[in-house]
Ligand SMILES: Nc1nc2c(ncn2[C@@H]2O[C@H](COP(=O)(O)OP(=O)(O)OP(=O)(O)O)[C@@H](O)[C@H]2O)c(=O)[nH]1
């Protein structure tokens with residue numbers, strides 16, 4: 001890593017692009033002081049909003065702005081940082097960036113470059129960077145809570161604690177190895193080391209248990225509407241989306257292509273997919289639609305299996321990962337036990353259905369956001385668990401073998417923390433960032 005003085009000072013629009021009341025332009029680097037003195041006349045007090053007229057080198061005004069100066073190292077990136085709160089006009093932004101980039105040693109930031117500098121200065125660990133990305137991308141309440149928790153360091157702190165406990169256990173093993181000639185796997189120090197490792201193992205398993213939910217919350221759940229033609233799938237999609245998305249008609253076989261809508265379901269991100277009515281069809285296009293419907297239902301996190309309440313309840317349509325629905329309850333007919341009765345027309349049963357869907361997806365009574373949210377986390381924790389399971393299996397006849405397993409577990413946790421093997425992860429992560437973050 002090069003010294004801050006070698007790095008160019010970077011600038012970017014940090015708020016969303018486009019016309020707005022206010023836009024925030026952020027700068028970071030060793031030339032921030034010089035930049036502010038040049039365009040704003042003088043440097044405002046640290047961390048206090050000050051009104052300034054920003055001027056180009058000829059002295060012509062660009063805009064009036066609130067200028068904030070955050071001297072390093074107590075700043076987001078650890079370098080000197082400034083924020084210019086300008087009027088959110090394209091013309092102001094264009095002129096300001098032009099003037100700034102004409103100054104020596106200043107260039108536009110690359111995507112994620114502010115955060116990358118924060119990471120390299122040790123201001124954020126890898127899981128906090130991931131949390132920050134997820135927070136910026138979050139659309140629903142559960143996504144926001146989960147991302148904020150990770151950005152606050154929940155995963156980093158847990159991983160650091162697990163690591164510290166295992167390193168202590170390793171020290172106990174080393175002591176035993178040094179003191180006993182036999183280096184066998186009994187003795188009070190080894191007992192204590194194994195107890196600690198067992199403790200960490202339990203916590204890792206618990207964290208891994210929440211992974212599926214954490215990942216789904218980050219990426220979104222898939223819910224598929226399935227059932228025979230005319231069961232009311234498209235009508236229910238429109239009712240749940242509260243928009244007229246899919247074509248509804250009394251003709252059986254209306255929907256052929258899968259139709260997707262994104263929903264915020266009690267804070268959970270859900271993609272709801274309407275599909276072609278399931279039946280044997282000689283029409284090749286409809287048959288293709290039916291094939292796609294079955295494939296989608298296979299992969300879904302949850303299937304809503306519909307039948308019209310006035311149809312023959314001939315088919316069992318419940319099961320794991322399935323909510324059985326009797327639709328059109330405004331018509332005559334009886335719902336069977338286990339079926340949720342709804343009407344897209346009157347709205348009857350829809351609130352109950354939404355609650356049930358949220359419970360099925362998030363897990364009933366779950367209040368704590370998950371710690372593990374990415375495949376990278378699952379892999380690292382899985383490796384630590386494997387190593388600790390080997391250590392606890394009792395099949396080692398030498399304390400040094402135990403110590404080696406603990407070392408592997410520590411290494412996996414360090415990967416989770418971003419302390420080792422990090423370059424690929426970083427490049428991938430920061431490529432997903434937008435400019436100005
Ligand atoms: N009375 C009543 N009619 C409904 C209700 N929901 C849907 N329908 C009617 O049932 C017929 C079929 O509705 P769709 O939503 O197109 O059914 P679908 O399952 O999407 O049908 P396909 O796309 O052909 O598979 C239409 O005439 C709707 O108006 C309801 O809650 N009550």
Ligand SMILES: [Mg+2]
Pocket residue numbers: 233234235246247248254255274275277
């Ligand atoms: Mg339809």
